[in-house]
Amino acid sequence: MTANSVAFSGTAQQQEELLKVINDLRDEPGCLMPIMQQAQDIYGYLPREVQTVISDELGIPLEKVYGVATFYAQFNLNPKGRNQISVCLGTACYVKGSGALFNKLKETLGIDEGECTSDGKFSLDACRCVGACGLAPVMMVNGEVYGRLTTDDLPDILKKYN
């Protein structure tokens, strides 16, 4: 996953909230994770600009923040799109070809897993089993399930959200 496929557009109010969170927690041991979690609550993701503020304020290297951000699946380096696509790569879907769906979507949207298109329209994630193995391979867009898919079905589905 690369970071910051979408330009940062944080507001002054968000910045103020972030600084308050950092000041409230900075003296507690092990404060980095909770600060990062709350920062993500504020911004929806952890762009470089936000990680830099955390690094500067806590006086710890930016790499340390980035290392934690890339270690835990809970942290996103990119915002979620207005339409969130999630392709199931669980066993059943995978053997029925969801890998090909996933790759086709990456190609079509020009983004990698965890990223968001630069217009903010689509973000792409992989997930593991949505409990619809009978419909494999499955993907979801904004929670709506599409099943028994082939790559040929993808253009029409994407068109619905354009």
Place this chain on the structure above:
Amino acid sequence: MGDITIKINGMDVTAPEGSTILEAARLAQIDIPTLCYLKDINEIGACRMCVVEVKGARTLVASCVYPINKGMEVWTNTPRVMESRKKTLELILSNHRRECLSCVRSGECELQQLCHELGVEDEHFYQGETPDPMLDDSAAHMIRDNSKCILCRRCVAVCENCQSVGVIGPNNRGFASFIGTAFNMPLGETSCVSCGQCIAVCPTGALYEKDSTQEVFDAINDPDKYVCVQAAPSVRAALGEEFGLPIGTDVEGKMAAALRRIGFDKVFDTDFAADLTIMEEANELIERIQNKGTLPLITSCSPGWVKFCEHYYPDLIPHVSTCKSPQQMFGATLKTYYAQKMGIDPAKIVSVSVMPCTAKKFEINRPDQGAAGVPDVDIAITTRELARMIKKLGIRFNDLPNEDFDDPLGESTGAGVIFGATGGVMEAALRTAVETLTGEELKNLDFTEVRGTDGVKEASYNVAGMDVKVAVASGLKNARVLLDKIRSGEADYQFVEIMACPGGCVNGGGQPQVRGSIRNFTDIRAERAKVLYKNDSEKEFRKSHENPSIKRVYKEFFGKPGSEKAHHVLHTSYVARTIN
């Protein structure tokens, strides 16, 4: 704390309470293999090479972090232990890009050595997905190649724990994890200070300096070039290690002989420029004290420290001496004074330096480092690169005679020699400054308070009725202690010496790499420093201002320390940088 007796392989072994199994075993002359462990720096029990069996323990334990306790019974050599270590090595090899014939670390690679010693016979047994070469050559001084990285985290630990820089660390997770920078920035764009300590501790060929040896050979083979070399004090204290000599062997004479046989037109000594640095720096100190200038004055010899200051303490730049480092003073003097004296066009001179340092590769390309309109130093190579050149040419180093440096830029005093050890620049400067301030001959030249490998040292001297407070730090984390005090106004030092590398240049990032099993039980900084202090004690002249060649260069060229000409040639400027 008392001693504890435990059993290792059935033998009684007594070790101080608080020791690890690894340390206790060492007392019984048993080396337990390690890859990630670095005493006091990286004690994380991650690589699993050092596993041993402990009676009553369910699993094998990591001896590098497991403390001994009374009645403990340990086995370091059971089939289970040996099988586990071997399997660990095979798994490491499974995704290691093996190009051991041509790898820069071949022969000195700790992974290779362990595979050999533990009898890993089928290196393809676990052959898995092997990463492509992932070369980051964006920094001036080094190359990072993660395809040879074993994720031991020694580099991460030394960067953060010793240097408080922390620009590299583990990114991602599981099989996808790798050592990288924040947002995978090229290293050259980060606030890496170029100290090269990561290279010094890397067990494999994943980290190495940018090799400039071919450039040097090319220059030597170019009949139009006049190729002059200088070698820093610390190189002679460590170069011998590359040829199997014990740590702490002085090879000054053999080094000069080797450089001559490589084919340099002139073989000079950075120690000369160290004396020159003292002349300028002592003068700067006295001027600042007398004219109420910015104090404390902080030394500027260590380019890793200078870059650190520019990134992390830009507000303290006015404290940093404007003196160029000895490397640069040497190059500047070579291409001005010497070129003029010998009637050589400075553009035809190739100025080569041999340094214990990787940051010197960064320093040569800094702005304001070209007194003659051409770079003061054209090529900076490390001690390791010099060893490579000597080996390549088949020069039988250990059998070389002891030779002298060439005149006039080869003459030096004991004050110049000790630059390589932490506290050395301070001591050398004090020898000159005290005599200048008192106008009397200094009887005791040994300022022992500022010697030794402690990270932070402080001393106070009464000079001509005035208290001069000094402080010395080596290792940038230690430097922060002093810098924070200076920044807050809490400290009232007049003179501060800072060296980026722990122990000073003798332990620089360009020095021979020492295997963990030796490094963890030998203070290489102290052993190498002894060479310099012994060399100093045996010198005819031990004060920089008594160096006859130095006196001559001022008489014939610079006038006096701090003169306009000296400022033009021997001083430089700094820039504020950001933290990335």
